[in-house]
Amino acid sequence: MCSVQMKKKFLILTLVAFLFAGIHAEVSQADVHSAKMEKDPAILLVTFGTSVESAQVSFRNIEKRVKAAYPKTEVRWAYTSKIIRKKLEKLGTKIDSPEMALARLMDEGYTKVAVQSLHMIPGAEFHEINVNARLFGQMAGGIDKVLVSLPLLVSNETMEKALKEVMVQAVPKERKANDAVVLMGHGTHHPSDAIYSALMYKAQKMDANLYVGTVEGSPSFDDVKEMLVKKKTKKVYLIPFMTVAGDHAMNDMAGDEPDSWKSQLAKEGLEVVTVKKGLAEFDSIVDMWIAQLKTTMAHLN
Secondary structure (H helix, E strand, C coil): CCHHHHHHHHHHHHHHHHHHHHHHHHHHHHHHHHHCCCCCCEEEEEECCCCCHHHHHHHHHHHHHHHHHCCCCCEEEEECCHHHHHHHHHCCCCCCCHHHHHHHHHHCCCCEEEEEECCCCCCHHHHHHHHHHHHHCCCCCCCCEEEEECCCCCCHHHHHHHHHHHHHHCCCCCCCCCCEEEEEECCCCCHHHHHHHHHHHHHHHHCCCEEEEECCCCCEHHHHHHHHHHCCCCEEEEEECCCCCCHHHHHHHCCCCCCCHHHHHHHCCCEEEECCCCHHHCHHHHHHHHHHHHHHHHHHC
Protein backbone atom coordinates (compact mmCIF):
# COMPACT_ATOMS: atom_id res chain seq x y z
CA MET A 1 0.00 0.00 0.00
CA CYS A 2 1.47 3.39 -1.03
CA SER A 3 2.21 6.09 1.52
CA VAL A 4 -0.58 8.32 0.19
CA GLN A 5 -3.17 5.57 0.75
CA MET A 6 -1.73 4.87 4.19
CA LYS A 7 -2.13 8.54 5.15
CA LYS A 8 -5.73 8.61 3.88
CA LYS A 9 -6.59 5.49 5.83
CA PHE A 10 -4.99 6.92 8.98
CA LEU A 11 -6.95 10.19 8.64
CA ILE A 12 -10.24 8.31 8.13
CA LEU A 13 -9.64 6.11 11.18
CA THR A 14 -8.69 9.15 13.27
CA LEU A 15 -11.86 11.00 12.20
CA VAL A 16 -14.03 7.99 13.03
CA ALA A 17 -12.37 7.72 16.44
CA PHE A 18 -13.08 11.38 17.20
CA LEU A 19 -16.69 11.08 16.09
CA PHE A 20 -17.20 7.95 18.19
CA ALA A 21 -15.62 9.62 21.22
CA GLY A 22 -17.90 12.65 20.81
CA ILE A 23 -21.02 10.51 20.51
CA HIS A 24 -19.96 8.41 23.48
CA ALA A 25 -19.39 11.55 25.57
CA GLU A 26 -22.83 12.93 24.65
CA VAL A 27 -24.52 9.62 25.50
CA SER A 28 -22.62 9.38 28.79
CA GLN A 29 -23.58 12.95 29.67
CA ALA A 30 -27.23 12.22 28.84
CA ASP A 31 -27.09 9.08 31.01
CA VAL A 32 -25.65 11.08 33.92
CA HIS A 33 -28.31 13.79 33.54
CA SER A 34 -31.18 11.33 33.27
CA ALA A 35 -29.85 9.46 36.30
CA LYS A 36 -29.79 12.69 38.34
CA MET A 37 -32.82 12.88 40.56
CA GLU A 38 -34.89 15.87 39.44
CA LYS A 39 -36.05 18.06 42.30
CA ASP A 40 -38.95 20.46 42.45
CA PRO A 41 -38.26 24.03 41.24
CA ALA A 42 -36.33 26.19 43.70
CA ILE A 43 -36.86 29.91 44.30
CA LEU A 44 -33.92 32.28 44.63
CA LEU A 45 -34.77 35.70 46.06
CA VAL A 46 -32.26 38.30 44.90
CA THR A 47 -31.88 41.79 46.34
CA PHE A 48 -29.19 44.45 46.73
CA GLY A 49 -29.07 43.62 50.44
CA THR A 50 -28.78 45.64 53.63
CA SER A 51 -26.61 45.64 56.73
CA VAL A 52 -29.16 47.65 58.74
CA GLU A 53 -30.62 45.18 61.23
CA SER A 54 -33.97 46.96 61.57
CA ALA A 55 -34.41 46.79 57.78
CA GLN A 56 -34.33 42.98 57.86
CA VAL A 57 -38.01 43.04 58.80
CA SER A 58 -38.74 43.66 55.11
CA PHE A 59 -36.86 40.53 54.04
CA ARG A 60 -38.48 38.42 56.73
CA ASN A 61 -41.89 39.54 55.50
CA ILE A 62 -41.00 38.70 51.89
CA GLU A 63 -39.82 35.23 52.87
CA LYS A 64 -42.94 34.63 54.95
CA ARG A 65 -45.22 35.62 52.05
CA VAL A 66 -43.27 33.59 49.48
CA LYS A 67 -43.25 30.47 51.66
CA ALA A 68 -46.98 30.88 52.25
CA ALA A 69 -47.50 30.93 48.48
CA TYR A 70 -45.09 28.01 47.91
CA PRO A 71 -44.96 26.01 51.17
CA LYS A 72 -43.19 22.96 49.70
CA THR A 73 -40.59 24.88 47.67
CA GLU A 74 -36.95 25.48 48.58
CA VAL A 75 -36.38 29.24 49.05
CA ARG A 76 -32.89 30.75 49.07
CA TRP A 77 -31.48 34.31 49.30
CA ALA A 78 -28.72 36.17 47.48
CA TYR A 79 -27.38 39.74 47.74
CA THR A 80 -25.96 41.52 44.72
CA SER A 81 -23.89 43.97 46.79
CA LYS A 82 -20.40 42.67 47.48
CA ILE A 83 -19.86 45.45 50.04
CA ILE A 84 -22.94 44.39 52.01
CA ARG A 85 -21.97 40.70 51.83
CA LYS A 86 -18.46 41.44 53.15
CA LYS A 87 -19.81 43.65 55.93
CA LEU A 88 -22.27 40.96 57.03
CA GLU A 89 -19.60 38.25 56.84
CA LYS A 90 -17.50 40.19 59.36
CA LEU A 91 -20.55 40.17 61.63
CA GLY A 92 -20.90 36.40 61.26
CA THR A 93 -23.64 36.25 58.61
CA LYS A 94 -22.85 34.57 55.29
CA ILE A 95 -25.01 35.53 52.29
CA ASP A 96 -24.25 34.23 48.77
CA SER A 97 -23.98 36.24 45.60
CA PRO A 98 -26.61 35.27 42.98
CA GLU A 99 -23.97 33.31 41.05
CA MET A 100 -22.79 31.35 44.10
CA ALA A 101 -26.38 30.65 45.14
CA LEU A 102 -27.18 29.28 41.67
CA ALA A 103 -24.00 27.19 41.70
CA ARG A 104 -25.05 25.63 45.02
CA LEU A 105 -28.53 24.84 43.71
CA MET A 106 -27.03 23.29 40.58
CA ASP A 107 -24.60 21.21 42.67
CA GLU A 108 -27.48 20.00 44.84
CA GLY A 109 -29.35 18.72 41.80
CA TYR A 110 -32.01 21.37 41.24
CA THR A 111 -32.88 21.43 37.56
CA LYS A 112 -35.39 24.30 37.60
CA VAL A 113 -34.91 27.63 39.36
CA ALA A 114 -37.00 30.80 39.50
CA VAL A 115 -34.88 33.85 40.30
CA GLN A 116 -37.08 36.59 41.77
CA SER A 117 -35.62 40.09 41.54
CA LEU A 118 -36.63 42.14 44.57
CA HIS A 119 -35.41 45.35 42.98
CA MET A 120 -37.73 48.26 42.29
CA ILE A 121 -36.88 48.76 38.61
CA PRO A 122 -35.17 46.74 35.84
CA GLY A 123 -31.86 48.58 36.17
CA ALA A 124 -28.24 47.53 35.78
CA GLU A 125 -28.34 44.96 38.62
CA PHE A 126 -31.44 43.28 37.24
CA HIS A 127 -29.93 42.97 33.76
CA GLU A 128 -26.69 41.57 35.19
CA ILE A 129 -28.65 38.94 37.12
CA ASN A 130 -30.62 38.09 33.98
CA VAL A 131 -27.49 37.59 31.87
CA ASN A 132 -25.58 35.54 34.44
CA ALA A 133 -28.56 33.38 35.44
CA ARG A 134 -29.17 32.38 31.83
CA LEU A 135 -25.59 31.10 31.59
CA PHE A 136 -26.37 28.46 34.22
CA GLY A 137 -29.05 27.14 31.90
CA GLN A 138 -26.49 26.76 29.11
CA MET A 139 -24.01 24.61 31.04
CA ALA A 140 -23.75 20.95 30.12
CA GLY A 141 -25.33 18.95 32.92
CA GLY A 142 -26.34 22.14 34.67
CA ILE A 143 -29.71 23.67 35.44
CA ASP A 144 -32.25 22.70 32.80
CA LYS A 145 -34.33 25.84 33.15
CA VAL A 146 -33.59 29.06 35.03
CA LEU A 147 -35.93 32.03 34.64
CA VAL A 148 -35.54 35.52 36.08
CA SER A 149 -38.73 37.09 37.35
CA LEU A 150 -39.42 40.80 36.88
CA PRO A 151 -38.84 43.48 39.55
CA LEU A 152 -41.64 45.60 41.00
CA LEU A 153 -42.11 48.47 38.54
CA VAL A 154 -42.33 47.23 34.95
CA SER A 155 -45.57 48.68 33.58
CA ASN A 156 -48.12 51.47 33.92
CA GLU A 157 -50.27 49.13 35.98
CA THR A 158 -47.54 48.21 38.47
CA MET A 159 -46.43 51.82 38.86
CA GLU A 160 -49.97 53.03 39.53
CA LYS A 161 -50.71 50.16 41.91
CA ALA A 162 -47.51 50.74 43.87
CA LEU A 163 -48.31 54.44 44.29
CA LYS A 164 -51.86 53.70 45.43
CA GLU A 165 -50.70 51.07 47.93
CA VAL A 166 -48.11 53.43 49.40
CA MET A 167 -50.72 56.14 49.85
CA VAL A 168 -53.01 53.70 51.64
CA GLN A 169 -50.45 51.69 53.61
CA ALA A 170 -47.50 53.97 54.35
CA VAL A 171 -48.91 57.50 54.64
CA PRO A 172 -50.02 58.26 58.22
CA LYS A 173 -53.78 58.60 58.62
CA GLU A 174 -53.46 62.08 60.14
CA ARG A 175 -52.02 63.49 56.90
CA LYS A 176 -54.15 66.38 55.62
CA ALA A 177 -54.85 67.12 51.95
CA ASN A 178 -52.50 70.13 51.89
CA ASP A 179 -49.63 68.18 53.45
CA ALA A 180 -47.04 67.00 50.95
CA VAL A 181 -45.90 63.40 50.62
CA VAL A 182 -42.42 62.85 49.15
CA LEU A 183 -41.36 59.34 48.15
CA MET A 184 -37.61 58.70 48.12
CA GLY A 185 -36.50 56.41 45.29
CA HIS A 186 -32.93 55.29 44.77
CA GLY A 187 -32.38 56.38 41.18
CA THR A 188 -29.75 55.05 38.78
CA HIS A 189 -27.52 56.02 35.88
CA HIS A 190 -29.17 53.22 33.88
CA PRO A 191 -31.79 54.26 31.26
CA SER A 192 -34.48 52.70 33.48
CA ASP A 193 -34.12 55.77 35.72
CA ALA A 194 -36.82 57.24 33.45
CA ILE A 195 -39.32 55.14 35.43
CA TYR A 196 -38.97 57.58 38.33
CA SER A 197 -39.92 60.51 36.10
CA ALA A 198 -42.93 58.50 34.97
CA LEU A 199 -43.77 57.86 38.62
CA MET A 200 -43.59 61.59 39.37
CA TYR A 201 -46.01 62.28 36.50
CA LYS A 202 -48.43 59.63 37.74
CA ALA A 203 -48.06 60.79 41.36
CA GLN A 204 -48.92 64.38 40.46
CA LYS A 205 -51.99 63.22 38.53
CA MET A 206 -53.07 61.12 41.48
CA ASP A 207 -52.48 63.80 44.13
CA ALA A 208 -51.13 67.31 43.52
CA ASN A 209 -49.20 67.07 46.79
CA LEU A 210 -47.55 63.71 46.07
CA TYR A 211 -43.95 63.83 44.80
CA VAL A 212 -41.23 61.36 43.81
CA GLY A 213 -37.54 62.19 44.22
CA THR A 214 -34.38 60.10 43.96
CA VAL A 215 -31.01 59.89 45.68
CA GLU A 216 -28.97 59.24 42.53
CA GLY A 217 -31.22 59.98 39.57
CA SER A 218 -34.04 62.16 38.31
CA PRO A 219 -36.19 63.76 39.62
CA SER A 220 -33.56 64.86 42.13
CA PHE A 221 -34.20 66.02 45.67
CA ASP A 222 -33.39 69.59 44.59
CA ASP A 223 -36.14 69.33 41.96
CA VAL A 224 -38.66 68.29 44.59
CA LYS A 225 -37.48 70.83 47.17
CA GLU A 226 -37.88 73.65 44.64
CA MET A 227 -41.46 72.55 43.93
CA LEU A 228 -42.32 72.39 47.64
CA VAL A 229 -40.84 75.81 48.41
CA LYS A 230 -42.51 77.41 45.38
CA LYS A 231 -45.86 75.98 46.49
CA LYS A 232 -45.27 77.31 50.04
CA THR A 233 -45.84 73.87 51.53
CA LYS A 234 -46.06 73.86 55.33
CA LYS A 235 -45.77 70.16 56.18
CA VAL A 236 -44.22 67.17 54.39
CA TYR A 237 -44.10 63.42 54.98
CA LEU A 238 -40.93 61.67 53.79
CA ILE A 239 -41.34 57.99 52.88
CA PRO A 240 -38.75 55.58 51.39
CA PHE A 241 -39.88 54.19 48.05
CA MET A 242 -37.48 51.27 48.38
CA THR A 243 -37.69 47.59 49.27
CA VAL A 244 -36.18 48.22 52.71
CA ALA A 245 -35.74 51.19 55.02
CA GLY A 246 -31.97 50.83 54.95
CA ASP A 247 -29.05 53.23 54.95
CA HIS A 248 -30.59 55.66 52.45
CA ALA A 249 -33.81 55.92 54.42
CA MET A 250 -32.15 56.20 57.82
CA ASN A 251 -29.42 58.64 56.83
CA ASP A 252 -30.00 60.35 53.46
CA MET A 253 -33.71 60.80 54.10
CA ALA A 254 -34.27 60.91 57.86
CA GLY A 255 -30.79 61.58 59.26
CA ASP A 256 -29.86 64.56 61.44
CA GLU A 257 -26.94 65.58 59.25
CA PRO A 258 -27.26 68.98 57.49
CA ASP A 259 -27.43 67.39 54.02
CA SER A 260 -30.26 64.92 54.75
CA TRP A 261 -33.63 65.51 53.09
CA LYS A 262 -35.22 66.08 56.48
CA SER A 263 -32.66 68.69 57.53
CA GLN A 264 -32.72 70.56 54.24
CA LEU A 265 -36.52 70.82 54.22
CA ALA A 266 -36.60 71.85 57.87
CA LYS A 267 -34.11 74.59 57.02
CA GLU A 268 -36.64 75.88 54.47
CA GLY A 269 -39.20 76.17 57.26
CA LEU A 270 -41.22 73.00 56.58
CA GLU A 271 -42.49 70.69 59.31
CA VAL A 272 -41.03 67.28 58.43
CA VAL A 273 -42.39 63.85 59.42
CA THR A 274 -40.35 60.77 58.43
CA VAL A 275 -41.77 57.28 57.91
CA LYS A 276 -39.02 54.68 58.35
CA LYS A 277 -40.63 51.66 56.72
CA GLY A 278 -39.55 49.79 53.60
CA LEU A 279 -42.17 48.89 51.01
CA ALA A 280 -41.67 45.17 51.63
CA GLU A 281 -43.06 45.61 55.14
CA PHE A 282 -46.48 45.92 53.52
CA ASP A 283 -48.11 42.66 52.41
CA SER A 284 -49.92 44.24 49.46
CA ILE A 285 -46.61 45.43 47.99
CA VAL A 286 -44.88 42.07 48.56
CA ASP A 287 -47.79 40.38 46.82
CA MET A 288 -46.95 42.42 43.70
CA TRP A 289 -43.55 40.69 43.57
CA ILE A 290 -45.23 37.36 44.23
CA ALA A 291 -47.56 37.97 41.29
CA GLN A 292 -44.45 38.28 39.08
CA LEU A 293 -43.06 35.11 40.67
CA LYS A 294 -46.24 33.15 40.01
CA THR A 295 -45.99 33.94 36.31
CA THR A 296 -42.40 32.72 36.26
CA MET A 297 -43.13 29.55 38.23
CA ALA A 298 -45.92 28.70 35.77
CA HIS A 299 -43.38 28.84 32.94
CA LEU A 300 -41.02 26.51 34.79
CA ASN A 301 -43.54 23.65 34.80
